[in-house]
Amino acid sequence: MKLLSWNVRGLGKPRTVRRLRHMLRDLKPDVIFFIETMVHENKMANIRRSFGYPNGIDVSSVGRSGGLSIGWKNSCNVNLRSFSARHIDVLFNGDSDGCHWRCTGFYGAPEEANRLESWNLLRGLNDCPETPWLIIGDFNEIMYSFEKQGGRVRSERQMERFRSMIEDCSLDDLDYLGTWFTWQKGRMADNNIRERLDRGLANSFWRDLFPDFSLKHLSHTFSDHCPLLLDTNKGLMGPPDQWVFRFEASWLLERTCELEVKRLWGASSGHLLHRLEYLKTGLWKWATALRRNRRHKESMLRKRLQDLAQAFPSDENLHELVDTQLEINLEMDKEELYWEQRARVNWLRNGDRNTTFFHRHASERRRKQRISKLTDADGSEVEETDAMSSIATNYFVDLFSTAGSTNVECILSGINPCITESMNTELDRDFDGEEVLRAIKSMSPLKSAGEDGLGAIFY
Known part of the structure; x- marks a missing residue:
């Protein structure tokens, strides 16, 4: 707005x-x-x-x-x-x-x-x-x-x-x-x-x-x-062609998450990248509907909890009271996990359950990362998104390019080889599924996701 x-x-x-x-x-x-x-x-x-x-x-x-x-x-x-x-x-x-x-x-x-x-x-x-x-x-x-x-x-x-x-x-x-x-x-x-x-x-x-x-x-x-x-929305969402997907760890606490992933994957077709795009689009629509209902659901649960606390303590009411408390705690767990993922820290596992703290930490982190303007090679300041993108691209293209000689044999001649033939054969070996799975499992689940937005926790 x-x-x-x-x-x-x-x-x-x-x-x-x-x-x-x-x-x-x-x-x-x-x-x-x-x-x-x-x-x-x-x-x-x-x-x-x-x-x-x-x-x-x-x-x-x-x-x-x-x-x-x-x-x-x-x-x-x-x-x-x-x-x-x-x-x-x-x-x-x-x-x-x-x-x-x-x-x-x-x-x-x-x-x-x-x-x-x-x-x-x-x-x-x-x-x-x-x-x-x-x-x-x-x-x-x-x-x-x-x-x-x-x-x-x-x-x-x-x-x-x-x-x-x-x-x-x-x-x-x-x-x-x-x-x-x-x-x-x-x-x-x-x-x-x-x-x-x-x-x-x-x-x-x-x-x-x-x-x-x-x-x-x-x-x-x-x-x-x-x-x-x-x-109020500056930087929250880029232009439509720059929409970025991110798999939220809090989705795993939803009962329907796994079923939705299986349904979307089964309904997709084509090569792997095409199926992943179909999966991400479907998950985003599913999550959007969840967000609309979450605040209303928590409000209704708290009102129900208040009514049950004042009701006659029958077995049925006490049983429903416990179930309602568990549901409210689950909703709070979802919010805490949401902000932990954005803060990219592991303090929740160490006993700190202060959601407000994570919220502030993640928000401050986003403020520090936001780029409002850049200075081009001529010293002019620009604030337009397309212009800043061009400046950043040109900077790194120049940084990793060279206008000098590419003949590095004279430099390499002074370095003793340390990779043996057997080591080179092992390095050239094709990857297998188990090796990839072990690598994914060894990753921190809530750290930065790749370009596809599917972090290690998804797998």
Whole structure:
């Protein structure tokens, strides 16, 4: 999902609206949040609908200051939680996976005297600490002095109050790409002031839900603030032709897994690689259906367990109570195995059953591995996937190529042969099935799979 947040500094002029409409056509965000619209809510609602966002909440400006608007496409399932002149708080509901997360579009008080009131507003909104929560917008404040260039020095007390609110709400400042500062004024070098006033904040539950998010500071031609473009799915799935299959160890805990593998293999035909592709496609469809039902199943099991715990302790109820507990434990084992595989460590076997720890470890590992941009041979930075792929390919082609002589006899002449004829005969011998099976069995089951996505645990 893409979310565009921007302090537009007024949408009362037709020219500004036209430019913004053109920008939205290029970016195609699913959700928009505009700050300082400087128009009445009825006019803003008409503008928002003309942009192609039929659903939304609009807050009127006070005279020629303020005004908020959030809009979303029909594909988004959104519920309003609360709003004011400083914020709009909504809940996103995941229809397919059952995931819920909060998004608060925020506009911090421009006046320093009212800034503390803004921070207390966010503290008051922090009423569901375990719900994934994102806050994005114009905070009208910086966290540290290095987030400002030019003008008078910012009061340390002001910045400390901002940081204190972030800590009280258990939030993190989101990493971003693009220009460092998000606001500036003054067109001459001696009066130019730049600050990072716009940002995204999120709690750990939101970061765990979207470990591969991308937040970009975009260039712009109007407004003194730059737009923020958040993509929650950045890096999770590549283009359709780059779909990657991975056999999940947790699938082996499903009663139907082995039967499904046998059914798919029996239904496949052709050479080995073709049959493996058929198997992987079928397993992915089977696993997708499992994921849709897992959260609902665990919720129903826990509700059933609560009902049985309060029911009369008959033999039948006690027997069903034990069975329900076992099923819940099995669902938890599946989740733990899922995250252990992603963390690629063996701590679960050593007694550590902290699923949250594995989740964070795996998520952090993915963040570190993500490549957001590369520098080509000319020193230019590129962020497009195809361009980065070309740079990486060319780099390794050049690395493993040589423009010099390939005559290495003079080097080899100084090396004494150590491979005997009998050793060479053994090395040239054809592989047999038992030898291959022994090699597979000796591999760590949860380590990296090959190109086919079928790790050693599958065999």
